[in-house]
Amino acid sequence: MANIAPNTDLRVEISTKQILKIALPISLALLVPQLNFVANTVFLGGLGETELGAAGITGVFYLVFALVGSGLNSGLQALIARRAGENRPEEIGKMFAQAIWIALGFAFANIIITYLLGSLFLSTVLHHETIRQEASLFISIRILGLPFLYLFQIGNALLVGTNNSRYMKYGFIAEAVLNIFLDYGLIYGKFGLPQLGFNGAAIASVFAEIAGAVIVFAIIVIKKLHLRFSLFRYLAFDKQLSGLIFRQSSPLILQFVLSVGAWLLFYILIENSGTGEHAERPLAISNTMRTVFAVFGVFVWAFANTSNAMVSNIIGQKRQDEVLILVKKIAKLSLLFTAFLSILINIAPHLFLSIFSKDTYFIQESIPVLRIVSVSLLLMSISAVCLNAVTGTANTKINLAIEIVAIIVYGIYVYLVLRVWHLPLVVAWASEFVYWSVIFCLSSLYLRSGRWKNKVI
Secondary structure, three states: OOOOOOOOOOOOOOOHHHHHHHHHHHHHHHHHHHHHHHHHHHHHHOOOHHHHHHHHHHHHHHHHHHHHHHHHHHHHHHHHHHHHHOOOHHHHHHHHHHHHHHHHHHHHHHHHHHHHHHHHHHHHHOOOHHHHHHHHHHHHHHHHHHHHHHHHHHHHHHHHHOOOHHHHHHHHHHHHHHHHHHHHHHHHOOOOOOOOOHHHHHHHHHHHHHHHHHHHHHHHHHOOHHHHOOOOOOOOOOHHHHHHHHHHHHHHHHHHHHHHHHHHHHHHHHHHHOOOOOOOHHHHHHHHHHHHHHHHOHHHHHHHHHHHHHHHHHHHOOOHHHHHHHHHHHHHHHHHHHHHHHHHHHHOHHHHHOOOOOOHHHHHHHHHHHHHHHHHHHHHHHHHHHHHHHHHOOOHHHHHHHHHHHHHHHHHHHHHHHHHOOOOHHHHHOHHHHHHHHHHHHHHHHHHHOOOOOOOO
16 A cells, blocks of 8 residues: 555546446445355354344344444535535544544443343343343443444545545455454354354454454555544544534434334334244344345445535535436446346345255245345435435435435334234335335435535535
């Protein structure tokens, strides 16, 4: 790696080359931890369907808190990209320092909430005693990685917002390699490590998040981004600037928490509906489908992040009239890449599902769900780009309003399907079409309205 980041112009252009230059490194960076997540699911699947089902519940539970950092990340990324478009590098450093204060405050507050209320919440919503006990202990360990995750996310927001997304891969690779190594070692007692079973995965994830945070900040220093953007010159708490970051990020934080909260509700309803000898199977299948969204959605989220950063940058350049052109270009590329992956997964579904379980009945019951999930990814590829374009306009309260409407419709659908009509799992997973359709319609309507053009941040 060179000592000085080569890009001197922070402004972006509306071109396919520019979009791919930002999005493809993000895709690689996102793919690495998702492959790590697959490995984690495979290792836990080797322990049994109960552990696989518990992994689904704890994964979504932790994701609720993790996405607090993602909301801060998205808000900060839009602000940094806006200052980049305005060619105000010193302001980027000021925002970065204040974001660290906010992130650490959120992290320690969420750790305290988890220790006080986590076990009570899980004991209230989960019916199966084995899953409940394993999930409670797991999450009490897993939550300790939260401060490092938030710092890692903030570092990546800086890299994306300043057109340095190509450096993201180093932190993600280091995190994933360590996580896979420790997962295998601590779950099964390999490499001279103690055999901790299900909880070994939690410990492995905590150490991996520590490594990720260390690496991303090391990159910032090695590339001298801390000098270029005066990152550590304004470490004193700035009430006014912190207030701006909080106002921009808090609707996104609430948006992400509500979104994953709806997904947690989905998992709870599935867990509650399970009966008989294979009561854990629907939950295990659903956890596998979450893996599909994670791995095969990497291009979706990469282009969505690109949409956020580039829209904000373009607006910072006073080129508001070109935003819709940019969003259409990004959406087309997102759809193209996602379509390729959707076709790929439908060619050999048995092969993909056999990674998670060799049980014939598990695979047979999973295939119809896998097919509907793979198709819903196509709608998601466009909708996520549009929603993140709204984030880039800095009208984050609109993001929250769109999310609330979508979750209400989604929640009603899921409740009716699983608790009132008792329909098959594949029908329940069609809820993704419902959710992303609402997101697309409301986001595209807002972008076309032009009401965001005079927003100043």
